[in-house]
Amino acid sequence: MRALKAYLRSPPALIGSVILLAVLVMGIGAHWFYPGDPLGLAGRPLQWPGQNPRFPLGTDSSGRDIAAQLFHGARVSLLIGFVATSIAAMIGIAIGALAGFYGGAVDTALMRVTEAFQTLPNFLLLLVLVAVFGSTIETVTIAIGIVSWPPVARLTRAEFLTLRTRDFVQACRVQGLSDAHLILREVLPNALPPVIVYASVVMAVAILLESALAFLQLSDPNVPSWGNLIGLGRNVLRTEWYVSAIPGVAILMTILGVSLVGQGLNDALNPRLASGR
Amino acid sequence: MRVLRLAGRRLAASLPTLLLILMGMFLLLQFAPGDTVDALMAQIGGGDAAFAEEMRRFYGLDAGIAAQLWNYLLRLATLDLGFSAIYGKPVATVILERLPPTILLMASALSFAFFFGLVLGVIAARRVNRWPDTLISTLGLIFYATPSFWFGLMAIVVFSVYLQWLPAGGFSDITQSYTGIAAVLDIARHLVLPTLTLGLIFLAIYLRIMRASMLEVLSLDFVRTARAKGLSETRVVARHVLRNAMLPMVTLIGLQAGTMLGGSVVVESVFALPGLGRLAYESVVQRDLNTLLGIVFVSALLVIAINFVVDILYARLDPRISSES
Numbered sequence: 001m002r003a004l005k006a007y008l009r010s011p012p013a014l015i016g017s018v019i020l021l022a023v024l025v026m027g028i029g030a031h032w033f034y035p036g037d038p039l040g041l042a043g044r045p046l047q048w049p050g051q052n053p054r055f056p057l058g059t060d061s062s063g064r065d066i067a068a069q070l071f072h073g074a075r076v077s078l079l080i081g082f083v084a085t086s087i088a089a090m091i092g093i094a095i096g097a098l099a100g101f102y103g104g105a106v107d108t109a110l111m112r113v114t115e116a117f118q119t120l121p122n123f124l125l126l127l128v129l130v131a132v133f134g135s136t137i138e139t140v141t142i143a144i145g146i147v148s149w150p151p152v153a154r155l156t157r158a159e160f161l162t163l164r165t166r167d168f169v170q171a172c173r174v175q176g177l178s179d180a181h182l183i184l185r186e187v188l189p190n191a192l193p194p195v196i197v198y199a200s201v202v203m204a205v206a207i208l209l210e211s212a213l214a215f216l217q218l219s220d221p222n223v224p225s226w227g228n229l230i231g232l233g234r235n236v237l238r239t240e241w242y243v244s245a246i247p248g249v250a251i252l253m254t255i256l257g258v259s260l261v262g263q264g265l266n267d268a269l270n271p272r273l274a275s276g277r
Numbered sequence: 278m279r280v281l282r283l284a285g286r287r288l289a290a291s292l293p294t295l296l297l298i299l300m301g302m303f304l305l306l307q308f309a310p311g312d313t314v315d316a317l318m319a320q321i322g323g324g325d326a327a328f329a330e331e332m333r334r335f336y337g338l339d340a341g342i343a344a345q346l347w348n349y350l351l352r353l354a355t356l357d358l359g360f361s362a363i364y365g366k367p368v369a370t371v372i373l374e375r376l377p378p379t380i381l382l383m384a385s386a387l388s389f390a391f392f393f394g395l396v397l398g399v400i401a402a403r404r405v406n407r408w409p410d411t412l413i414s415t416l417g418l419i420f421y422a423t424p425s426f427w428f429g430l431m432a433i434v435v436f437s438v439y440l441q442w443l444p445a446g447g448f449s450d451i452t453q454s455y456t457g458i459a460a461v462l463d464i465a466r467h468l469v470l471p472t473l474t475l476g477l478i479f480l481a482i483y484l485r486i487m488r489a490s491m492l493e494v495l496s497l498d499f500v501r502t503a504r505a506k507g508l509s510e511t512r513v514v515a516r517h518v519l520r521n522a523m524l525p526m527v528t529l530i531g532l533q534a535g536t537m538l539g540g541s542v543v544v545e546s547v548f549a550l551p552g553l554g555r556l557a558y559e560s561v562v563q564r565d566l567n568t569l570l571g572i573v574f575v576s577a578l579l580v581i582a583i584n585f586v587v588d589i590l591y592a593r594l595d596p597r598i599s600s601e602s
Binding site for chain 2: 112113115116118119120121122123124126127128129130131132133204208211212215216218227230233234237238241244245248251252253254255256259260
């Protein structure tokens, strides 16, 4: 309750929530606002925004409605961001929890793997994964999740390292509770808040990764994606720059919304830090 | 000397990591549909199965996976990265040709982000919660949220198409043959927009970290002592606070070396720079797995090397580290 109040009192958090809510409404209502295929031919190609009242944001070089692609793209971006973040969080929490709880050889082995993932540029790994497993929307989402987990694992491990020696955990251990119970029911709930805050960063990065991949035309071409539209707009950049400009603003606003919400959550869940600033 | 030994130990510890990466990558690429021979066959317009078999034998692709992996690691130990069938040259040569633009781009983007992140972070921290701080922090948030490739395209529209101040892409002007200082200036002109594009997100991160760590250090006791001595505020910041506040930023350089290398894949293809990142993209499209593996190897080496330098830098900034061990 206190956390919620603190969250609602911070202006950045409110602005972020409003932006994110707007993108959410765009995504969920995409089929209602723009029924029909957003990638289908809608009218004469390359009409500037405002030129034709039927297309408030204009059309791209294949004569597709940019506004429709924007709305349907919101759905794709949020979905990929959310699912990829969940995958990254699950892998990261599992590895971080095991490494932090058991320590020793388990910790060393798991951290070596984490290090290997962190040494490799994540976008390069993403390229390799997409090259190997293809670029349907499912594989792209899973691949983004796979390249994004290491920071989550490190954070979870650090939390577990400090929590596992606490008295309440020792008390449970003395009671003879199983390791699984200790990890899942005792330590994990206490380790989660910072991980949840960090998830907002993971989600922002996931959305950026997908749009960059789509921009390079290496993501699913059959899905309306903001990055895809920017990439296609590149061919007409010198004259019809609005084709690339508009979806870019949409990405910017979404990431801004996610980061602001994350910052608000952080301030609300760590009041000590917030007042120190 | 002690610093070097410490950094050297960290370097040795990264060897198993490197091995892990290479093995993982090699096994991963076994899942890839189609190999180099398939790509080559497609390029030369097809051929019969017997010819494909012969080519597979020629490139050593008919051996078992374990044998291929072992051969690959053995060759890597002698820095032989294999042969790129697509480029018709040894992979090491191809990569070496493409390395300079990427290193130049990364170095300039890093300097840009580090310098301006530092300055803006200091200004924001010294005017905390007043308008300069609000302005800088807001800008930081917006920069952080800007997709780099989109910023690059918009910069091309503004600075190359409309204002015509800077070239839209490429590494140097191929219609002229400059020498000496003119050639350097030409390359610098071509690198301005890519540097801004790649550095923007890191600028945002650095200024945020710098602001936070400045605020933390400013509240410590030794700063109060320095102030009580009667030092001017500028002197307190320059002599006492800055060095301590820079530590988290230096750590971040090492942590984000990989991210920056990944970012240059996108930036290089926006600006048509003939660098390592673009090579990675091309080899994905052309299924040139040998080259892709080579790039992964070289990138990992690069990241490890950057971290080695960062370790030394860190120990120089923070004497506690070198005296501890």
